Structures are given as C-alpha cells and as structure tokens.
Amino acid sequence: EKIIIVGAGILGASTAYHLAKAGAEVVIIDRNDDGQATNAAAGIVCPWLSQRRNKAWYNLAKGGAKYYPTLIANLEEDGEKNTGYAKVGAISIHTDEEKIYAMEKRALKRKLDAPEIGEITVLNTEQTKALFPPLADGYKSVHVSGAARVNGRALRSSLLNGARKHGAKVFSGNASLLCKENKVTGVIFNDKKITANKVIVTAGAWANQIIEPLGIQFQVTSQKAQIMHLQIPDESTGKWPVVIPPSDQYILSFEDQRIVIGATHENYAGFDTRVTAGGCHEILNKALQIAPGLSVCTILETRVGFRPFTPDFLPVIGPLPGFSGILVANGLGASGLTMGPFIGLQLAKLALNKELDIELSHYDVASAVCN
Numbered sequence: 001e002k003i004i005i006v007g008a009g010i011l012g013a014s015t016a017y018h019l020a021k022a023g024a025e026v027v028i029i030d031r032n033d034d035g036q037a038t039n040a041a042a043g044i045v046c047p048w049l050s051q052r053r054n055k056a057w058y059n060l061a062k063g064g065a066k067y068y069p070t071l072i073a074n075l076e077e078d079g080e081k082n083t084g085y086a087k088v089g090a091i092s093i094h095t096d097e098e099k100i101y102a103m104e105k106r107a108l109k110r111k112l113d114a115p116e117i118g119e120i121t122v123l124n125t126e127q128t129k130a131l132f133p134p135l136a137d138g139y140k141s142v143h144v145s146g147a148a149r150v151n152g153r154a155l156r157s158s159l160l161n162g163a164r165k166h167g168a169k170v171f172s173g174n175a176s177l178l179c180k181e182n183k184v185t186g187v188i189f190n191d192k193k194i195t196a197n198k199v200i201v202t203a204g205a206w207a208n209q210i211i212e213p214l215g216i217q218f219q220v221t222s223q224k225a226q227i228m229h230l231q232i233p234d235e236s237t238g239k240w241p242v243v244i245p246p247s248d249q250y251i252l253s254f255e256d257q258r259i260v261i262g263a264t265h266e267n268y269a270g271f272d273t274r275v276t277a278g279g280c281h282e283i284l285n286k287a288l289q290i291a292p293g294l295s296v297c298t299i300l301e302t303r304v305g306f307r308p309f310t311p312d313f314l315p316v317i318g319p320l321p322g323f324s325g326i327l328v329a330n331g332l333g334a335s336g337l338t339m340g341p342f343i344g345l346q347l348a349k350l351a352l353n354k355e356l357d358i359e360l361s362h363y364d365v366a367s368a369v370c371n
C-alpha cells in the first residue's frame, strides 16, 4: 500500500510514523509554512479540566492525553529520545476558594473514566507558589499530576525521524492533487507526478488551497496566535508545572530556564505572520499580572501560528465525500498537540482498513465541505 501524506505538522507526522511502522510505503510532503501551528504551539496536555461539554471533542482530547505515554515509549524504542514530552503536572489556579472546589469536583468526576489524570490535590497559597515561584500572592490551585507539556517542534521531528527509520521518504515543498474522475491518484510535486493508492491531506489552516481545485470548498478557518518565549535567570525550570489561570492565557516551563506565555486569539488576521506590538502587549500584560516574578525575564522570541478550526470547533476525520483515494483530517484547533498523535494513529488505521478506537461518524468530513 503506497500512501502520500500532504502536510506534516503534528497530525501528518503522527500519521506518517504510524503508517510507516505498520509497514506501508509512505511519502511525506510538507511545505513548512511560516505559521505552522505545531511549530508555535505551547504544548499543554491537560484536557480534563476543560469545561467544554461536547463529548465527541472530549473523547479525542482524552484519548490523546492517554495515548502519549505509549507513543513516547514507542519512539524511544525507535531511538527517538528527544521527544520534548514531560509529565510535569499542572496547577489550575484561582483566588476564589469556591472555584477551586468546583474545579476539584469536576476533575474527580472526570477521573472516573480517565485515571490517567493522576492525583488531584487542592493546594493552598503557599504550596501553590512553592511550585511556581514567579506567581503573584493569593492564588490557590488544583494540582493534577497526570498533566504534561510537550515541545511540538521536538515531537514532530521525532515522529518524522521515526517514520524515516521505518522507511518513509520525507520531501519539502508544495504538493497539489492529481485527480481523475473523482478519484485522487497521487500528487504533483516539483512538476513531477507521484502516484499512490491513497493521499492523506493533513494541511492544517492551508487545507482549502489544496482541496479547492477539486471543485469543492473545505471550510477551515485559521486563528492567528502569538506566543512569547522568555528566559528566567537563576531558576531551574525543567520540572515546574503548567500554570492554567482562570483567563484565556497559560504559562509553561521548559528546560534551560525557558518560560512560554500566551497566547493571542486573533480571528480575522488571515495569514499575517507578523509579531505585533498589540499582541506582545496583551500577552505580557496578562502574564505579568498573574506572575509578576516573570518581569525579570529576557524576551527570547515571539512565535506566530495558525490554529486550524473546522465548523463547530470539532475536528473532521475521514474520506473526502464524493471522491475516492483521499482521506482528510483537520480542525484540531487549540488542542492539536493533545489530540494530534492519537488522531494520526486513527488515520493510519483508517488508511489500512483496520478497526478504529473512535466513532468516525462523529467527525464526518462532509460537515466541513460545501460545493
């Protein structure tokens, strides 16, 4: 079975790895666009505290978090040790005690069918600040030990390296679809035709560009996000937990004194990859209110990424309606690092006609397509 994957963010890279490991002949083509979501992503893997009620969405997020340890172990067996994943836990912080207990209750309820959430502990203000010293005074928290952070860049590289080790070929550049009488037969890459049994399009926010020539519109919208990387002097940050404040912001810590704060949610920015004054102002303003101890940090860089959203903020996964030889997955939105590896596994199974771990009808690609 020869399969071409177009687009290698976290989703395409995971699909490629699983297909190659299963013995398929895999070709990956990726354009590495500025604004690739995976390259800019923060890296929180902690879906259980979300208040979103959509079950189909939650099942992907929950399944994604649960799958990580298995995937990381498999990659390590393949010699990929720098996956960027670490189960450092998370603290969901609040100044209001009632909110803390409501959060704890929610987490305990979620634990019933997601033991991977780990230990759930309510921490007082001192305990909370001890776990993340730059924090302002007065925050209590719920600590969740099963939460993790992952460096999207590192994980993507590990997956692609792993795929290569299992025989996949990785090319960089643009691909367009080869299609004859509603059957996709391959791609055009560098003016050359490459044929395959199936093409899998995991092209993130850019997916409509490649699908549109088939005569249909693929409804993916991009939400611009700016995110800042800081360096904090004189601290050992490698084991600090993810900080989830009550706002739409977050703080993550990585090795080498690196702190990541963000992000913006810009809905009408198109594919504008600029770092803006307003974006940085918003991020710094919100982060320094929560954690004034970060004011001493060096600003290292600001990254820009485009979160891909499909209608109803629900991912779509499966065959492209009206065509054969093509599978599509998209719409991982703000949780794609959490879900991406798991959805990639499902796509690989789908391409190889194996039984899936998800109910595919909940993610019908038709809901994102119009003629």
Ligand code: FAD
Binding pocket: 006, 007, 008, 009, 010, 011, 012, 029, 030, 031, 032, 033, 035, 036, 037, 038, 039, 040, 041, 042, 043, 044, 045, 152, 173, 174, 175, 176, 202, 203, 204, 205, 206, 207, 210, 225, 226, 227, 262, 263, 304, 305, 306, 307, 308, 330, 331, 332, 333, 334, 335, 336, 337, 338, 339, 340
């Ligand atoms: P992308 O990573 O965007 O990859 C798509 C790829 O397809 C690109 O490389 C592009 O160049 C390529 N491509 C497109 N068209 C073509 C073509 N015709 N030919 C060749 N290549 C093509 N998720 C979490 O779970 N936790 C987080 O903490 C988190 N934080 C985030 C913070 C930010 C700032 C952003 C932007 C996102 C965050 N996300 C997070 C979400 C997550 O990053 C995305 O949902 C996920 O990375 C999407 O992956 P993808 O593979 O679908 O798309």
